[in-house]
Amino acid sequence: MLSRRNKLLLFKLLSLFSVVRGYNILVITLAQYLASIFILSPQTSLREVVLDLNLFLIVTASGLVIASGYIINNFYDAEKDLINKPRKSMLDRLVSQRFKLTTYFILNFLAVLAASYISFRAVLFFSSYIFGIWLYSHKLKRVPFLGNLVSASLAIAPFFVVFVYYGNFETVIFVHALFLFLLILAREMIKDLENMAGDMAQNYKTIPILYGPKVSKIIIGFLIVLTLAPALLLIKSFDVGYMHLYFIACIVLLGLFIVLLWGARGKKHYVWLHNILKFIIVAGVISILLIDVDLVINRIL
Structure with missing residues (x-):
């Protein structure tokens, strides 16, 4: 004990x-x-x-x-x-x-x-x-x-x-970086919706407080649509190995995200949306291994 x-x-x-x-x-x-x-x-x-x-x-x-x-x-x-x-x-x-x-x-x-x-x-x-x-x-x-x-x-x-x-x-590095940047930016704006109560109490001037949750949702939705562009580029224009499966799954998840975003009404919903983006980002880290599966196998063995 x-x-x-x-x-x-x-x-x-x-x-x-x-x-x-x-x-x-x-x-x-x-x-x-x-x-x-x-x-x-x-x-x-x-x-x-x-x-x-x-x-x-x-x-x-x-x-x-x-x-x-x-x-x-x-x-x-x-x-x-x-x-x-x-x-x-x-x-x-x-x-x-x-x-x-x-x-x-x-x-x-x-x-x-x-x-x-x-x-x-x-x-x-x-x-x-x-x-x-x-x-x-x-x-x-x-x-x-x-x-x-x-x-x-x-x-x-x-x-x-x-x-x-x-x-x-190389260009592919910058496209990866843009994809990650837009996801993180959208996640930061979701956190503003999630934390509205504390932000208002401490006089933080965030977008949902100044212009309302609806405007914030429109901006987040726009960022998610922008995120689809580098995802599609990485699937169609660059050799990312089996990681293209990750980006296809991301497109599906981000489509679901937009639907859920528009119907979100309270902190509980925003926490779920935040977790979806966090999951996509963490899954992306693991999915780097899919770029060259043969290389992974050779290096493990």
Whole structure:
């Protein structure tokens, strides 16, 4: 049996994991490695990619900055989250605000330190990334639509730094990136609908608060329709192996999403819509393996 002190320590660790969204960081780390292996450097051996110290430091620095970003976002949104996410907020509050800020600075320091082993340009990139996340959390997230754009841009930044590292600027990479960006942007706008109660209480000027849920739904629907364009391009114009099955499934799911979006009336519905987009994004990470099934089999065996 765990002692009371050990139980409290365990709950605090769970609280910190919840604040930094450890599960999201694991998915992003996996996505960076899978993209490196199967999209950005398919001719490089698996051993070379996995044992590449610079890539490991890039992925590590990305994870540290993202974790610190979740902390600073949680710090500024503490009051709002009490309304929008009361259960999660109670767990998050097991760790003091002072400890969160201390952890935030430590993680950022470690990220820049890791980047310094790569190059001065990497230090500049991750320093700018840290500043961008802070600026978004402190100011920009309160600006309608601009906050959503910045949030989506920050979300794909870890993938940008990896394909810059490999110097792979093929058109197919940008089409993949556009697909992901539009999905994330739509998800950010769904979150605004989901969090309207807390946003109104804290005087956030989001699109559904300023112009109403109907206008927000129209914009989200338009973004989903735009997302179909890169999905169709990736099916018809590029060789993505069996991953074309994923994009076909996405088109079906996104069609269902639009139908459900128009009928959505409350937070419960918006949470479901949010989860559909999250599922599509996470499934996309795993589906990278479908680009070259023979390569996957050969590298496993």
